[in-house]
Amino acid sequence: MSRIESLTPEQEARMPDYVTEWTAIGLSTEPADRPRAEAAIRLVYERAGLEPPKLIEWCDSPHAMLRRRADVVAQFAPAKERTRAREAALKAGVHDCGYGQHDAEWLAFYAYFAEVCGLREETKALDGLWELAKSAGWILPHQNVCWVSERPTVLLRDAEGRLDADGRHAIEYPDGWGVYAIHGTRLPDYIGAVKRSEWKSEWLLSETNAELRRVLLREIGYSRALLDLGAKQIHADGDMELCEIPAAIDVEPVRLLKVVCPSTGAFYTLRVPTTVTTCESARAWTFREDSIEYVAET
Amino acid sequence: MSRTKKIRMYRQGDVGLFPVASIPAGAVAKAPGQVTLALGEITGHAHRFDVGAAVMDYEITAPMAEVSRFIEVLEKSALRHEEHADIELPAGKYRVVIQREYEPEGWRNVAD
Numbered sequence: 001m002s003r004i005e006s007l008t009p010e011q012e013a014r015m016p017d018y019v020t021e022w023t024a025i026g027l028s029t030e031p032a033d034r035p036r037a038e039a040a041i042r043l044v045y046e047r048a049g050l051e052p053p054k055l056i057e058w059c060d061s062p063h064a065m066l067r068r069r070a071d072v073v074a075q076f077a078p079a080k081e082r083t084r085a086r087e088a089a090l091k092a093g094v095h096d097c098g099y100g101q102h103d104a105e106w107l108a109f110y111a112y113f114a115e116v117c118g119l120r121e122e123t124k125a126l127d128g129l130w131e132l133a134k135s136a137g138w139i140l141p142h143q144n145v146c147w148v149s150e151r152p153t154v155l156l157r158d159a160e161g162r163l164d165a166d167g168r169h170a171i172e173y174p175d176g177w178g179v180y181a182i183h184g185t186r187l188p189d190y191i192g193a194v195k196r197s198e199w200k201s202e203w204l205l206s207e208t209n210a211e212l213r214r215v216l217l218r219e220i221g222y223s224r225a226l227l228d229l230g231a232k233q234i235h236a237d238g239d240m241e242l243c244e245i246p247a248a249i250d251v252e253p254v255r256l257l258k259v260v261c262p263s264t265g266a267f268y269t270l271r272v273p274t275t276v277t278t279c280e281s282a283r284a285w286t287f288r289e290d291s292i293e294y295v296a297e298t
Numbered sequence: 299m300s301r302t303k304k305i306r307m308y309r310q311g312d313v314g315l316f317p318v319a320s321i322p323a324g325a326v327a328k329a330p331g332q333v334t335l336a337l338g339e340i341t342g343h344a345h346r347f348d349v350g351a352a353v354m355d356y357e358i359t360a361p362m363a364e365v366s367r368f369i370e371v372l373e374k375s376a377l378r379h380e381e382h383a384d385i386e387l388p389a390g391k392y393r394v395v396i397q398r399e400y401e402p403e404g405w406r407n408v409a410d
Contacts, residue, residue: 251402261311263382271400286397287314293304298311298383 004117011116018112025133026104032150034058037136041146044098044128044139053146061173062138065147066093069140098139100132101151107133137173150174158183167195185215201228204249213249222256222269225249231256237279244274257282263298310377310385312336312397313345317390321368325356333369335377336396343380351375367394 042052059065070089077085107130114123132139137149154172158164162184163171169178169192180192191203191212196219204225207213217225231243234255241258256269257279276282284292308315313335333355334346347353352372359366370391376384 255400261382263311270397273400286399287307287309287395288398289305289307291304292307292314295306295308296385297309298379298385 004113004119007117014116015112018108018116022104022108022111025108026101027155028101029152029155032058032136032148033134034136036134037132037148040128040131040135041139041141041148042128044132044141045146047125047128050143053142053144055145057145057147059147059149060175061177062094062097062149063173063177064175065097065138065140065149066090068147069093069142072145093140096140098129098132098141100137100139100149101134102138103129104133152178154178160184167193167198182215182219185211187212187215191216201225204229205247210251217249217254222254222271223267225254226256226258226269235278240279240283242272242276242279242282255282257286259283308377308385308387308392310345310379311382313377314395314397315369315377315385315387315392316395318368318393319391321356321370321391322358324360325358325368328355328357335367335369335394341380345377345379345382347375347377368392369394 038056041056045052057068059068067090070086070093073089074082074086107126110123110126111130113119114126137151139149140147150173152171152173154165154169156163156165156168156170160183163179163181163186164183165181168180170181172178180187180189182192182196191199191207199216199220201220201224204213204216204220207216220228225245226243229245229247229249232246233241233243235242239260243256243258245254245256253274255272255274255276257272258267258269260267270282270286272282272285276285280292281290284290306317308317332346332349333351333353334344336345338344353375354370354372356368356370357366358368368391371387371389374386374388376386378384
C-alpha cells in the first residue's frame with residue numbers, strides 16, 4: 001500500500017474542485033438517475049464480495065423506504081408479533097441505511113485521494129458508493145432486495161448553509177415527506193408548518209423543550225410575547241418601563257426594558273438581567289455601565 | 299450606599315460613544331476610509347460618518363479586550379444613520395460601545 005507523505009502544490013490546488021463537486025452532489029435535488037443508480041447498487045454489492053440483490057425497489061423518500069421494509073418484515077412475522085416487528089424494523093431503520101448522496105462529505109475525501117493522488121487500488125471498495133452518491137438518495141440494502149430512495153425535490157438553506165425554511169419543509173421528497181427546520185434546528189410539525197410571523201406566544205407556555213422555546217421566543221420577539229402573555233411592572237421612569245413576563249418561558253425570568261426611540265418614536269424592548277431594578281440602571285447595563293449621563297441622544 | 303458617578307455618553311440608537319482622555323496604547327489605527335461603527339444585520343442601515351470625515355478608527359484586536367473600538371474625531375463631525383437624527387460629535391477621542399442585550403447564558407449585541 002502506498003503512503004502519501006505530502007501533497008504537491010498542483011495536488012493541493014485541486015481541493016476546491018472537490019469541495020464544489022461533492023457539495024453539489026450532496027445537495028442535489030435532481031430526480032435520481034435510476035439506471036445509473038441500479039448499476040451502482042450492483043457494484044456496491046460486488047465490491048463487498050456479495051451477490052447482487054434479486055430485486056431493486058424504488059421509494060419516493062427515505063421515510064417511505066423504511067415504512068416499506070417494516071411492512072415486509074411484519075408480513076413474515078407471526079400474526080401476534082406483527083405490530084412489534086413493524087415498530088422494531090422502523091426504529092432500526094436509519095442506522096441500517098446507506099446514505100447515497102448524503103455520504104458525500106466523506107466520499108469526497110477518498111475521491112480526492114483516488115483521483116488526484118492515484119490511490120485507485122486502495123479505494124476500490126468505494127467504486128459503487130461513489131456512483132450511487134452521484135445518482136440517488138439513501139439505500140436500505142438486504143441480501144435479496146435493496147430499497148433505494150429518490151433524491152429530495154426541495155432543499156432550502158440559510159446564508160450559513162443550515163437547513164432553513166419558513167412555514168414549509170426545508171427538505172422535502174417526491175412523496176411530500178420532509179423535515180421542518182429553522183437555522184439548522186429541527187422543528188416539530190405544529191411549529192414548522194406555520195409561517196414564523198404567525199407563531200403563537202401560547203406555544204411558549206406549552207412547549208417542553210427549552211431549546212425550542214428559545215427558538216420560539218427569538219422569532220416571536222420579546223415585544224409580542226410581552227403583549228400576548230402580559231407583563232408585571234417592576235419600575236417606570238418617564239417613557240421607559242422595566243417589566244417582567246410572569247410566565248416561566250425561559251430558564252430564568254424574562255425581564256425587559258421598554259424604551260422609546262427618540263428618532264422614530266417606535267417602542268422596543270431589550271432583555272436585561274433580573275439583577276437590575278430600575279429603568280436607568282437597566283439602560284446603563286445595556287451599554288456596560290452602572291450609570292450614564294446622556295449628552296445627546298437620537 | 300454611595301452614588302455611582304455618572305459617565306457621559308453620546309447615543310445614536312444602539313451605538314454609544316463615551317468621551318475618553320486617550321486612545322489605549324494597544325489600539326491599532328485602521329486604514330483610512332469611511333468609518334462605519336455598526337451595520338444593521340437585516341436592514342443594512344449603518345451608523346457611519348461621511349466619506350472624508352476627519353475621523354480616525356482604532357481597534358484593539360487582543361481577544362480578551364472587553365472594549366475593542368475607539369475613534370478620534372479630529373474636527374467636529376456628524377454621525378449619520380438612515381433612521382436616526384444625526385449626532386454632532388465635538389473633536390475628541392471616544393470609546394465605542396454597541397448596546398447589548400441579556401441572554402441567560404451570556405449576552406449578545408443588539409441586532410437591528
